[in-house]
Amino acid sequence: MTYVKKFLSDKIKTVPPSGIRKYFDMVIGMDDVISLGVGEPDFVTPWHIREACIYSLEKGFTSYTSNSGLIELREAISDSFHNDYGVDYNPEDQVLVTTGVSEAADLALRAVVNPGDEVILHEPCYVSYKPSIILSGGTPVPVSTTRDNEFRVSGEQIEAAVTDRTKAIILSYPNNPTGAVMQKQDLEEVADVVMEHDLLVISDEVYDKLTYNGKHTCFSSLNGMEDRTILLNGLSKSHAMTGLRVGYAMGPPGLISAMLLIHQYTMLCAPITAQMGAIEALQNGEAEMQAMVREYNRRRRLFVTGLNRLGLDCFEPRGAFYAFPSVESTGMTSSQFAEELLHQQKVAVVPGEVFGQCGDGFLRCSYASSLDELKTALEKIEEFLS
Amino acid sequence: MVMNEILEIIEQDPKKDPSEIALLTGYSEKEVQTRIKELEDSGIIRKYKAVIDWDRVGEEYVYAIIELKITLGDRSGYDTIAHRIASFSEVRSIRLISGDHDLSLTVRGQSMKDVAFFVAEKIATLDQVQSTVTHFVLKTYKEDGVPLFEQEKSRRLAISP
Numbered sequence: 415m416t417y418v419k420k421f422l423s424d425k426i427k428t429v430p431p432s433g434i435r436k437y438f439d440m441v442i443g444m445d446d447v448i449s450l451g452v453g454e455p456d457f458v459t460p461w462h463i464r465e466a467c468i469y470s471l472e473k474g475f476t477s478y479t480s481n482s483g484l485i486e487l488r489e490a491i492s493d494s495f496h497n498d499y500g501v502d503y504n505p506e507d508q509v510l511v512t513t514g515v516s517e518a519a520d521l522a523l524r525a526v527v528n529p530g531d532e533v534i535l536h537e538p539c540y541v542s543y544k545p546s547i548i549l550s551g552g553t554p555v556p557v558s559t560t561r562d563n564e565f566r567v568s569g570e571q572i573e574a575a576v577t578d579r580t581k582a583i584i585l586s587y588p589n590n591p592t593g594a595v596m597q598k599q600d601l602e603e604v605a606d607v608v609m610e611h612d613l614l615v616i617s618d619e620v621y622d623k624l625t626y627n628g629k630h631t632c633f634s635s636l637n638g639m640e641d642r643t644i645l646l647n648g649l650s651k652s653h654a655m656t657g658l659r660v661g662y663a664m665g666p667p668g669l670i671s672a673m674l675l676i677h678q679y680t681m682l683c684a685p686i687t688a689q690m691g692a693i694e695a696l697q698n699g700e701a702e703m704q705a706m707v708r709e710y711n712r713r714r715r716l717f718v719t720g721l722n723r724l725g726l727d728c729f730e731p732r733g734a735f736y737a738f739p740s741v742e743s744t745g746m747t748s749s750q751f752a753e754e755l756l757h758q759q760k761v762a763v764v765p766g767e768v769f770g771q772c773g774d775g776f777l778r779c780s781y782a783s784s785l786d787e788l789k790t791a792l793e794k795i796e797e798f799l800s
Numbered sequence: 801m802v803m804n805e806i807l808e809i810i811e812q813d814p815k816k817d818p819s820e821i822a823l824l825t826g827y828s829e830k831e832v833q834t835r836i837k838e839l840e841d842s843g844i845i846r847k848y849k850a851v852i853d854w855d856r857v858g859e860e861y862v863y864a865i866i867e868l869k870i871t872l873g874d875r876s877g878y879d880t881i882a883h884r885i886a887s888f889s890e891v892r893s894i895r896l897i898s899g900d901h902d903l904s905l906t907v908r909g910q911s912m913k914d915v916a917f918f919v920a921e922k923i924a925t926l927d928q929v930q931s932t933v934t935h936f937v938l939k940t941y942k943e944d945g946v947p948l949f950e951q952e953k954s955r956r957l958a959i960s961p
Contacts, residue, residue, distance in 0.1 A: 434961050441958040449958040541961045712824035719823055762958050
């Protein structure tokens with residue numbers, strides 16, 4: 415074990431282990447756990463999409479696709495952004511289909527980061543950005559968002575983090591783990607800083623369809639941002655297709671072609687079965703998607719109200735499917751709370767610090783579970799607190 | 801919008817009480833109560849019903865789908881004959897359909913003989929009914945949007961990023 419470690423690269427040694435792993439290991443082997451620790455929909459992929467996948471296999475669609483992805487899929491993606499946000503991406507050279515958004519984020523970073531370049535990211539955030547920045551040779555520069563500002567990042571904060579070495583900013587709203595969203599004027603503040611300091615934005619908007627009380631603003635739709643944005647998205651959350659792994663990146667042709675270069679030498683292409691399903695999802699999946707969003711919204715109201723009633727102060731999350739309550743009133747740290755809650759009541763949540771140091775004191779609770787499960791979870795948390 | 805939201809919840813679960821519907825929709829309990837009353841009074845909510853898997857009860861019964869060809873009389877249309885047929889308690893549903901036949905009914909009886917006699921004596925004898933085709937139901941897999949077979953359990957991991 416120690417012997418083989420000498421073969422490891424210096425770079426990989428600097429990547430911190432995922433904090434989420436510990437909780438994953440704790441839950442393994444426990445029965446009847448009610449899990450609020452899941453970062454994916456509880457819905458199974460709608461049947462018409464699964465059937466499109468099955469049908470594609472029956473017809474013998476088992477080959478590679480174009481490196482960029484099936485042109486029909488790129489066209490469907492491009493059309494959906496035109497219709498939803500009025501932004502236009504040419505399916506020929508501005509859309510790249512990837513194996514999930516995680517790959518797209520990795521490609522974007524590797525395509526633009528030079529050794530020593532700094533990449534600003536707002537925390538708490540999805541666990542893979544920081545390691546991906548390190549693996550691309552860059553230096554992550556975390557900016558802390560706060561409960562007081564409803565976990566939005568301000569232009570001022572970004573301005574303060576900018577140095578001569580800053581290359582890019584990773585934005586991820588609607589946000590995992592907080593459920594925070596940024597309104598158009600919030601994003602415009604960021605855009606001003608981007609313009610002033612000549613920066614690039616990598617905007618992960620995979621939860622864009624899951625917003626409540628207000629429509630999402632696509633970052634590249636802002637004035638002047640189209641040429642400065644690599645837009646990342648996918649079908650995992652909107653169409654409950656996590657395991658099928660379909661994401662995509664859109665941006666200026668010069669950047670997308672660089673990402674395509676890495677993609678073609680590494681991933682080659684996203685799985686064709688999943689791409690066929692994605693075409694069906696984008697062409698005929700609107701009604702079922704909207705039904706899922708309405709259901710998430712009900713769960714959100716029930717769950718967030720429930721948490722606040724229990725004294726776990728929680729701001730109103732307007733996006734994704736996470737609530738991010740504070741455990742301050744309990745006197746426990748968030749990891750104590752999570753571990754004890756799991757052992758005593760078999761309810762799994764993820765402590766906020768897993769998503770960045772400033773997440774300490776909070777819990778990420780996913781409400782992508784049935785109403786009955788959420789009610790039981792609230793009862794168990796109540797029992798735990800009494 | 802308020803109405804549709806409430807209806808969608810009630811259609812899925814008629815047992816939900818107004819306080820929970822209020823919690824789920826963000827409207828006040830009073831408003832939910834008022835709206836439900838309106839929906840009931842206006843006949844938009846017709847009835848609160850359970851979907852029951854009678855096969856599991858072990859009850860002996862027979863379901864049949866019966867298609868009818870209708871010759872319309874001089875002064876009466878489809879509505880008249882459909883209302884007449886609908887009045888039989890054996891008839892669970894009746895619809896005007898396109899295609900080879902005009903009316904489609906589902907009928908429930910205690911035995912095949914029961915249903916066959918009902919069709920022969922009560923339906924086929926009506927003046928406007930030109931012909932009937934009876935399909936006995938062997939098994940119901942999905943009823944009113946509810947699958948009556950076991951669903952796969954979730955395969956999600958308990959913790960994921």
